[in-house]
Amino acid sequence: MAEGTRERILEATLVCVGRHGMAKTTMEDIAREADLARATLYRAFPGGRDEVLDAVVTWEVARFFGRLRQAIHPEDLDLPELLERGLLAAREAMEHHELLQRLLREEADQLVPSLATVMPLVVQALADWLRPRLELARLRPGVDPAEGAELLARLALGYLATPGRWDLTDPVQVRRLVDHHLLATVR
Amino acid sequence: MGEIVTFERFAPAALDEAEDRIVDAVLDCVARWGLAKTTADDIARAAGVSRATLYRAFPGGKDVMFDAAMRREAARFFLTITDQLEAAEDLEALLVVGITSAARFLSGHEALRYVLAHEPERVLPAFTFDRLARTLEVATAFAAPHLERFVSDPSLAADGAELLVRVLLSYATNPSAALALTDAAEVARFARTYLAPALLAGVAPGAAPAPPVVPAHP
Numbered sequence: 001m002a003e004g005t006r007e008r009i010l011e012a013t014l015v016c017v018g019r020h021g022m023a024k025t026t027m028e029d030i031a032r033e034a035d036l037a038r039a040t041l042y043r044a045f046p047g048g049r050d051e052v053l054d055a056v057v058t059w060e061v062a063r064f065f066g067r068l069r070q071a072i073h074p075e076d077l078d079l080p081e082l083l084e085r086g087l088l089a090a091r092e093a094m095e096h097h098e099l100l101q102r103l104l105r106e107e108a109d110q111l112v113p114s115l116a117t118v119m120p121l122v123v124q125a126l127a128d129w130l131r132p133r134l135e136l137a138r139l140r141p142g143v144d145p146a147e148g149a150e151l152l153a154r155l156a157l158g159y160l161a162t163p164g165r166w167d168l169t170d171p172v173q174v175r176r177l178v179d180h181h182l183l184a185t186v187r
Numbered sequence: 188m189g190e191i192v193t194f195e196r197f198a199p200a201a202l203d204e205a206e207d208r209i210v211d212a213v214l215d216c217v218a219r220w221g222l223a224k225t226t227a228d229d230i231a232r233a234a235g236v237s238r239a240t241l242y243r244a245f246p247g248g249k250d251v252m253f254d255a256a257m258r259r260e261a262a263r264f265f266l267t268i269t270d271q272l273e274a275a276e277d278l279e280a281l282l283v284v285g286i287t288s289a290a291r292f293l294s295g296h297e298a299l300r301y302v303l304a305h306e307p308e309r310v311l312p313a314f315t316f317d318r319l320a321r322t323l324e325v326a327t328a329f330a331a332p333h334l335e336r337f338v339s340d341p342s343l344a345a346d347g348a349e350l351l352v353r354v355l356l357s358y359a360t361n362p363s364a365a366l367a368l369t370d371a372a373e374v375a376r377f378a379r380t381y382l383a384p385a386l387l388a389g390v391a392p393g394a395a396p397a398p399p400v401v402p403a404h405p
Contacts, residue, residue, distance in 0.1 A: 185384070
């Protein structure tokens with residue numbers, strides 16, 4: 001399948017989900033929106049609706065972190081900066097992601113299981129951002145950069161999704177969180 | 188921490204003998220057929236009670252029974268690990284027993300396992316995003332007093348408890364190739380290397396951080 005076709009289908013799916021929600025989006029809606037034959041749709045996604053919806057969640061998560069990367073330029077940041085700027089920017093992007101917020105309010109039962117299946121990949125991707133910085137940082141004896149990066153990625157994602165009593169729009173609090181809780185695990 | 192949350196506030200009212208038997212039956216049925224397919228008749232049959240008895244005990248029907256089962260299991264979980272936590276003689280032992288017991292309880296819970304595998308939409312939303320905040324509060328309130336035995340500052344103990352609960356939830360819901368939560372030796376190394384130092388970090392003289400001053404639900 002041409003990458004362009006897949007992309008076109010996912011774009012269309014996102015539009016449909018925005019319009020009807022996840023539960024009510026059908027393969028017909030997506031085919032119409034993408035201006036493709038249903039057969040083309042099923043060739044691209046033999047698993048049908050469930051497969052397209054899982055794929056669109058994965059795709060949008062990847063785009064979310066792609067935009068985050070462009071916003072903060074992780075390659076120019078050291079470990080504390082990356083965590084602080086990353087948490088602030090990601091939380092803001094999350095709060096302003098209208099579709100995400102609406103789905104969390106109205107269709108969490110549809111969205112969350114899909115998101116859960118992408119989580120291992122997200123943890124891995126974030127750990128890959130963090131690991132080179134850990135290799136350069138002064139770590140406590142025994143701390144393994146890969147294992148530490150995974151732990152930090154998990155914690156950062158956890159606080160991002162559920163800040164609890166932390167206000168992740170406040171740079172002062174984010175700095176304290178990063179210093180005293182996240183980085184305290186590795187250095 | 189803003190509003191003080193105590194674990195006791197969330198403990199369910201004690202169930203009487205019939206209610207307890209019904210909850211056992213709910214868990215048996217859910218482990219076999221899941222939440223959607225379990226009927227009130229299934230539950231009555233498994234509990235060996237009449238439908239009338241069932242509805243007298245839980246007038247709200249199936250969802251109320253599921254809710255009661257969840258609450259009782261949470262309470263049972265906290266009770267199960269309390270004795271073990273109290274027996275721990277140092278921070279590392281506390282972390283190891285807390286993490287491995289919690290992981291064993293969760294992975295050995297057949298009803299929970301069935302639902303996570305086949306009906307994740309029924310449970311996962313309660314463990315992510317805003318809805319996790321309450322679970323975090325409850326679990327943190329439960330764990331903090333145990334940590335206070337080794338981390339004397341209560342606000343640091345509360346922060347540390349929250350961190351631990353987050354670590355546990357992350358590794359339990361999304362298993363890592365690097366850490367098997369039920370393996371006491373692996374967890375001990377992990378706790379010693381990453382967790383205990385983080386919990387004690389704020390205790391070092393001159394390093395005590397001010398806890399964040401924010402409302403419980405910003």
